[in-house]
Amino acid sequence: MKTAPDGSEKTATASSPLRSWQFRKVLTAEFITSLGTQMTTLALPWFVLTTSGSPARMGLVFLIQILPVPLLSMWAGLLVARWGPRRVTIVGDLANAVLVASVPALYLAEMLPFWALLVIVALIGCVASGYLSAQRVLLAEAIGSDEGAVTAGNALFETATSTARLIGPAGAGFLIAQFGALNVLWIDAASFALSAALLTGLPRRVPRPEAAAAHNMTEGVRYLLRDPVLRTMSLAALGYGALMPVVLLALPVMARTRYDSDPHVAGWLLSAWGGGTALGTLVVARLARRISPTRLAAWGGVGAAVALWFLPWDQPALTTALTVAAGCMFLPAVTAPAVALMTLRPPEHLRPHVVPVFGALVFTASPVAYAVAGVLFEQFAVGTVLAGVAVGASLCSLVLLSLVRTPAD
Known part of the structure; x- marks a missing residue:
C-alpha cells in the first residue's frame, strides 16, 4: 500500500493500472478486437x-x-x-463475431445485396451502443477510483486501440491486395470470439439494484448538464464527433483521387492515424499524474487544431501520412481525460448512465458527418473539405481552453 498526500492509503493499482491482472485482460481483449476492427475499417468501405x-x-x-x-x-x-x-x-463480442462473419459468408453465397449489407452494419451498430459504454465501466472497475490512474488507464486503453490502428490497416491493405476486401472480415470475426473467451475469466459482480433504476437515466443527463466541466467536455466532444469522421472518410478518398486508387496507400494513411494516436497515448499515460485532466485536454485540442491545418494541402503520400499522424498524436490528450472525468465525477450509481450519454453526444454528430462528408467529397475537392475541418478543430480548441480556468473539482 502507498500513502497519498492527504494521508489516505492508495493501492498499487492506483499508481500503476498495469499491475491489475483484470486491467491487463481487458486491455488484451481490447487490442485483439481493435486489430480485427481496424482491418474491417479499411476492408468494408474499400x-x-x-x-x-x-x-x-x-x-x-x-x-x-x-x-x-x-439512438440507443x-x-x-x-x-x-x-x-x-x-x-x-x-x-457483444459473440454477437459481433456472428454479424461480421455473416458478411463474407453471404457474399460467398451470392446473397449480399447492398440493402442486406446495410441491415448487418445497422445491427453491428446496435450492439456497439451497449458495448462501448460497458467497456469503459469495465475498465474503471478493473482500475479503481484514483483520477490519475483512471486517466492513465484510459490512455493505455487507447494505446491498445491506436496500436491496432497502426498495424491493422497496413496489414489489411496487403491482405486486400492478395485475397480481396471481404475475406479480411473473417479475421475481425475471430477477434471478437477470442475476446469473449478472455473476458469470461473476469470476476462476476452483482449489479446494485439502485444503479439499474430507469429514473437514473434522466438523472444522468441532468448531472451532465449541471456539471460545468462535463458540460464543456461534452460540447467539445460533439465537435470532434462531427469533425474526425470526415478526416477518417477522407483517407480512402485521398488514396483513390490523389494516389492512383492504391489500397496500400489507403492502408498506410489509416496506419498513420493509429501510429500518431499510439504515440500520443503513451505520452498521455506518463503525463496523467502530472497535469490535471482539464489542462491536458485543452492543450491537446490546441495541438490537434494546429496539425489539421496542414492536412488540406496537396502533397506526397508520405507527408500526408506524417500530417495525419501529427494531428492524431494530440487527440488522446483530449479523449483520455474526457473519459476519465465522465467516469469518476458522477456518483457511482449514475456512472452507467452518464458515460452512455457522453458517448451518445459524440456519436450523435458522427452519423450526420459520415452522410454529409460522402456528399461533400462528391461535390468539392478533398482539400476544401479538410480546410473546413481545420476551422472546426480550431473552434473546439477554444472551447477546451476555457477549461483551463475551470476547477476540475
Missing part, C-alpha cells in the same frame, strides 16, 4: 467504394453503422446497469 465507385454509398455504410449508437445509448446504459459491464461486453 469494398463498397471499389465496387460501386460512390463515396456517398461508402458514407452511407458508415452512417447506418453508427446511427444506432446515439441511454437505453444501453440501463442494460449495462442491470446486466453488468462484463456480461454486456461478452455478449
Whole structure:
C-alpha cells in the first residue's frame, strides 16, 4: 500500500493500472478486437467504394453503422446497469463475431445485396451502443477510483486501440491486395470470439439494484448538464464527433483521387492515424499524474487544431501520412481525460448512465458527418473539405481552453 498526500492509503493499482491482472485482460481483449476492427475499417468501405465507385454509398455504410449508437445509448446504459459491464461486453463480442462473419459468408453465397449489407452494419451498430459504454465501466472497475490512474488507464486503453490502428490497416491493405476486401472480415470475426473467451475469466459482480433504476437515466443527463466541466467536455466532444469522421472518410478518398486508387496507400494513411494516436497515448499515460485532466485536454485540442491545418494541402503520400499522424498524436490528450472525468465525477450509481450519454453526444454528430462528408467529397475537392475541418478543430480548441480556468473539482 502507498500513502497519498492527504494521508489516505492508495493501492498499487492506483499508481500503476498495469499491475491489475483484470486491467491487463481487458486491455488484451481490447487490442485483439481493435486489430480485427481496424482491418474491417479499411476492408468494408474499400469494398463498397471499389465496387460501386460512390463515396456517398461508402458514407452511407458508415452512417447506418453508427446511427444506432446515439439512438440507443441511454437505453444501453440501463442494460449495462442491470446486466453488468462484463456480461454486456461478452455478449457483444459473440454477437459481433456472428454479424461480421455473416458478411463474407453471404457474399460467398451470392446473397449480399447492398440493402442486406446495410441491415448487418445497422445491427453491428446496435450492439456497439451497449458495448462501448460497458467497456469503459469495465475498465474503471478493473482500475479503481484514483483520477490519475483512471486517466492513465484510459490512455493505455487507447494505446491498445491506436496500436491496432497502426498495424491493422497496413496489414489489411496487403491482405486486400492478395485475397480481396471481404475475406479480411473473417479475421475481425475471430477477434471478437477470442475476446469473449478472455473476458469470461473476469470476476462476476452483482449489479446494485439502485444503479439499474430507469429514473437514473434522466438523472444522468441532468448531472451532465449541471456539471460545468462535463458540460464543456461534452460540447467539445460533439465537435470532434462531427469533425474526425470526415478526416477518417477522407483517407480512402485521398488514396483513390490523389494516389492512383492504391489500397496500400489507403492502408498506410489509416496506419498513420493509429501510429500518431499510439504515440500520443503513451505520452498521455506518463503525463496523467502530472497535469490535471482539464489542462491536458485543452492543450491537446490546441495541438490537434494546429496539425489539421496542414492536412488540406496537396502533397506526397508520405507527408500526408506524417500530417495525419501529427494531428492524431494530440487527440488522446483530449479523449483520455474526457473519459476519465465522465467516469469518476458522477456518483457511482449514475456512472452507467452518464458515460452512455457522453458517448451518445459524440456519436450523435458522427452519423450526420459520415452522410454529409460522402456528399461533400462528391461535390468539392478533398482539400476544401479538410480546410473546413481545420476551422472546426480550431473552434473546439477554444472551447477546451476555457477549461483551463475551470476547477476540475
